[in-house]
Amino acid sequence: MSRLRRFPLIKPxxxxxxxxxxxxxxxxxxxxxxxxxxxxLSYEQLDAFGAELDALRQRVLDDLGQEDADYIRRVVRVQRxxxxxxxxxxxxxxxxxxxxxxxxxxxxxKILENMEIGHNVMHGQYDWMNDPAxxxxxxxxxxxxxxxxxxxxxxxxxxxxxxxxxxxxDIGYSTFRVDAAQPWQPRHRFNVPLALGLMLIxxxxxxxxxxxxxxxxxxxxxxxxxxxxxxRALKKIxxxxxxxxxxxxxxxxxxxxxxxxxxxxxxxSGTAVANVIRNAWAxxxxxxxxxxxxxxxxxxxxxxxxxxxxxxxxxxxxSANITGSRLFHVLTGNLxxxxxxxxxxxxxxxxYPQIAAEVRKLxxxxxxxxxxxxxSRQVRSVLHQLATYSRRPASDAH
Amino acid sequence: xxxxxxxxxxxxxxxxxxTVDHYLEQLHxxxxxxLVRARVVGVYRxxxxxxxxxxxxxxxxxxxxxGQHVQFxxxxxxxxxxxxxxxxxxxxNARRSFTVSVKAHPDGYVSQFLHRRLSLGTxxxxxxxxxxxxLPQPVPDxxxxxxxxxxxxxxxxxxxxxxxxxxxxxxxxxxxxxSRDEEMFADELDQIAITMxxxxxxxxxTRSPVPGSPLSGRITVDHLAYLDVDPTNTLTYVCGPAGFxxxxxxxxxxxxxxxMLHTEYFKVPAVDPAAADMTGTVxxxxxxxxxxxxxxxxxxxAEAAGLAPRFGCRMGICNTCAVRKHHGAVRHVVSGEVSAAxxxxxxxxxxxxxxxxxxxx
Ligand SMILES: Cc1cc2nc3c(=O)[nH]c(=O)nc-3n(C[C@H](O)[C@H](O)[C@H](O)COP(=O)(O)OP(=O)(O)OC[C@H]3O[C@@H](n4cnc5c(N)ncnc54)[C@H](O)[C@@H]3O)c2cc1C
Ligand code: FES
Numbered sequence: 001m002s003r004l005r006r007f008p009l010i011k012p013x014x015x016x017x018x019x020x021x022x023x024x025x026x027x028x029x030x031x032x033x034x035x036x037x038x039x040x041l042s043y044e045q046l047d048a049f050g051a052e053l054d055a056l057r058q059r060v061l062d063d064l065g066q067e068d069a070d071y072i073r074r075v076v077r078v079q080r081x082x083x084x085x086x087x088x089x090x091x092x093x094x095x096x097x098x099x100x101x102x103x104x105x106x107x108x109x110k111i112l113e114n115m116e117i118g119h120n121v122m123h124g125q126y127d128w129m130n131d132p133a134x135x136x137x138x139x140x141x142x143x144x145x146x147x148x149x150x151x152x153x154x155x156x157x158x159x160x161x162x163x164x165x166x167x168x169x170d171i172g173y174s175t176f177r178v179d180a181a182q183p184w185q186p187r188h189r190f191n192v193p194l195a196l197g198l199m200l201i202x203x204x205x206x207x208x209x210x211x212x213x214x215x216x217x218x219x220x221x222x223x224x225x226x227x228x229x230x231x232r233a234l235k236k237i238x239x240x241x242x243x244x245x246x247x248x249x250x251x252x253x254x255x256x257x258x259x260x261x262x263x264x265x266x267x268x269s270g271t272a273v274a275n276v277i278r279n280a281w282a283x284x285x286x287x288x289x290x291x292x293x294x295x296x297x298x299x300x301x302x303x304x305x306x307x308x309x310x311x312x313x314x315x316x317x318x319s320a321n322i323t324g325s326r327l328f329h330v331l332t333g334n335l336x337x338x339x340x341x342x343x344x345x346x347x348x349x350x351x352y353p354q355i356a357a358e359v360r361k362l363x364x365x366x367x368x369x370x371x372x373x374x375x376s377r378q379v380r381s382v383l384h385q386l387a388t389y390s391r392r393p394a395s396d397a398h
Numbered sequence: 399x400x401x402x403x404x405x406x407x408x409x410x411x412x413x414x415x416x417t418v419d420h421y422l423e424q425l426h427x428x429x430x431x432x433l434v435r436a437r438v439v440g441v442y443r444x445x446x447x448x449x450x451x452x453x454x455x456x457x458x459x460x461x462x463x464x465g466q467h468v469q470f471x472x473x474x475x476x477x478x479x480x481x482x483x484x485x486x487x488x489x490x491n492a493r494r495s496f497t498v499s500v501k502a503h504p505d506g507y508v509s510q511f512l513h514r515r516l517s518l519g520t521x522x523x524x525x526x527x528x529x530x531x532x533l534p535q536p537v538p539d540x541x542x543x544x545x546x547x548x549x550x551x552x553x554x555x556x557x558x559x560x561x562x563x564x565x566x567x568x569x570x571x572x573x574x575x576x577s578r579d580e581e582m583f584a585d586e587l588d589q590i591a592i593t594m595x596x597x598x599x600x601x602x603x604t605r606s607p608v609p610g611s612p613l614s615g616r617i618t619v620d621h622l623a624y625l626d627v628d629p630t631n632t633l634t635y636v637c638g639p640a641g642f643x644x645x646x647x648x649x650x651x652x653x654x655x656x657x658m659l660h661t662e663y664f665k666v667p668a669v670d671p672a673a674a675d676m677t678g679t680v681x682x683x684x685x686x687x688x689x690x691x692x693x694x695x696x697x698x699x700a701e702a703a704g705l706a707p708r709f710g711c712r713m714g715i716c717n718t719c720a721v722r723k724h725h726g727a728v729r730h731v732v733s734g735e736v737s738a739a740x741x742x743x744x745x746x747x748x749x750x751x752x753x754x755x756x757x758x759x
Contacts (some may be wrong), residue, residue: 069476080424130471130478130710133420137708140415239414247411 027304050309083109093266115333163318191390462527471523501548539567546638629654678753714748726755
């Protein structure tokens with residue numbers, strides 16, 4: 001009982017059904033004010049900035065309706081069709097163009113499912129529709145990482161404590177060094193090759209990240225919690241592997257007399273390639289969202305007692321957008337609008353372009369920075385960060 | 399055969415983490431094998447403020463027993479709104495279609511929509527029929543079907559089913575409405591009164607009584623006596639407003655046998671804040687929040703504490719609000735049943751805490 005505080009010491013910032021986030025960090029010293037953003041704005045301006053964003057958020061929420069429902073159902077439809085076509089195509093290893101097209105279609109389906117559908121649905125963006133198939137709490141994605149643990153690490157830890165060292169475990173995914181404030185360790189020498197390796201097996205990386213094994217070893221999470229997570233992960237891996245690498249290849253067995261002994265193997269490899277394409281794409285989009293240069297990180301004490309305006313500003317300065325065509329944005333799950341996503345994680349992503357226009361007006365008004373660039377620029381920037389911080393800092397020597 | 403194959407675990411392995419229905423529905427929304435869906439094929443006015451909706455369910459529908467209800471979901475402006483409605487039609491030949499009958503509440507959203515704006519062909523998301531408010535087999539003789547207001551729907555389904563299956567036992571159908579104008583199924587009840595052997599149909603209009611009618615006003619034990627109903631040994635099914643059910647319960651408790659009474663509520667009864675349960679604290683462990691027990695349902699208390707727990711029907715039906723209770727005792731608001739087990743899952747919309755309770759919320 002000692003850990004429990006009496007309500008209402010801490011009131012979460014307003015958020016519809018959004019996984020208990022965002023909750024302000026409260027410091028021991030309750031009169032202390034957070035210094036976040038003071039180099040840009042005064043406290044009064046920060047409050048005004050927060051109020052304008054709150055009002056924008058409410059305007060969009062009030063406007064949600066049929067069009068947003070139709071949109072996500074359309075995406076679901078395209079996803080289902082391309083998945084079925086993809087699987088069928090992969091069953092034609094005797095006709096190479098069809099086989100390759102199948103791999104492409106399956107990769108597209110997985111990308112749509114994980115990003116524009118899965119990620120966004122699990123943020124609760126469509127909870128207002130009250131459709132059990134699009135319910136943020138119940139959704140399970142086509143990805144080895146169980147959605148429950150991902151939701152905790154992503155929706156709660158990452159989105160609430162964005163870019164705060166020691167709280168946001170997504171800074172460098174506890175593997176890479178992407179920021180000067182992270183202590184250098186010898187393995188960081190391999191920042192770049194490790195990142196390229198992770199890119200191929202990203203879904204397993206996300207799974208391991210969600211297990212929080214390190215936190216368990218350090219006693220930050222209990223053995224029971226860890227056991228439950230591990231069992232859940234093993235079960236999910238089992239189901240995903242059974243489907244992609246056992247069941248569908250087995251369905252190709254009847255093809256053996258006509259095509260050759262390698263038919264099931266071809267189905268298995270085709271599916272594997274589709275998964276790898278999705279992994280590489282998701283990895284790229286996600287690394288470009290937070291790791292380019294100029295993205296700011298914070299310490300815990302910076303963020304203590306921050307206001308809603310400061311919370312918004314931290315999200316803004318901690319994220320980076322990618323420019324591109326409409327199709328590009330859909331394929332990134334609109335994470336190319338990383339800034340808008342971080343400001344309003346529970347608003348349907350199709351609204352981000354509209355929100356971006358208003359956010360940019362505010363940015364101009366308050367003379368803030370808006371980090372955006374083409375994919376190639378952001379990728380270069382991320383690679384540069386990984387390379388730079390792989391070197392042991394001079395100050396670190398003995 | 400095909401249905402069995404499609405719902406097999408082999409297919410589930412291929413479609414995981416989705417179900418086969420998530421693919422079938424893309425071909426046609428009614429092709430689902432597990433998700434129950436229906437089309438609206440008729441809307442009929444019963445009175446100026448009530449309508450009957452005729453539904454044709456898809457093949458996933460497993461039929462119903464008279465007295466059961468369905469969770470009925472329609473989508474308006476992209477939002478699915480789910481309410482419970484009792485089936486009002488006869489359970490004989492029930493697979494092809496069935497009806498629900500809806501009284502439009504003055505400021506009710508779904509009931510007004512169904513009554514005024516529902517168009518033919520609308521897709522309805524249903525649950526399977528559920529509920530324990532059903533007749534035992536064989537049907538007891540005598541039997542009393544008792545209702546007030548829109549609460550006549552489930553007992554009407556029972557009466558129609560008994561008529562259609564040629565039931566010959568004694569049945570008394572006693573209904574309380576404000577006036578004949580506000581009574582659903584009035585003409586059909588007249589018909590049944592004439593044609594069904596051993597059935598007595600009696601209506602009491604509380605606001606505008608029929609001149610010369612032997613019975614009037616709210617229900618009393620004398621009404622039952624007049625109809626030769628003995629509350630000590632007549633199995634009774636009652637549905638209606640909470641106040642009506644409470645009045646009937648009092649009659650059975652004092653003049654009859656309360657075990658004879660089966661009840662169906664359309665709305666969760668209000669919680670009595672003066673109750674002795676109102677002690678201790680409620681702890682929402684995940685949110686690290688503790689509040690003093692106000693006596694309201696756990697859902698209401700959590701909301702008052704600034705939490706946003708998930709809910710659907712708010713009346714103990716949809717299971718959306720189910721939460722793990724670590725320890726402590728809770729009371730069901732309808733049945734009064736107390737559950738005190740540690741680590742059990744409870745529906746927070748229909749349970750009030752008794753003393754200290756700790757929940758995974
Ligand atoms: C098991 C079960 C069976 C039911 N069967 C039927 C049926 O056969 N026919 C039928 O018409 N209804 C039935 N209901 C009630 C129905 O589910 C809805 O509650 C009702 O139609 C009101 O919904 P709404 O969306 O119009 O009102 P809402 O928009 O949900 O509520 C608006 C207002 O109406 C009040 N209200 C809501 N429900 C009731 C109620 N039942 N009685 C009095 N006031 C209410 C609310 O307090 C609120 O002030 C049943 C309910 C249950 C639990
Ligand atoms: S909200 Fe539906 S059961 Fe509680």
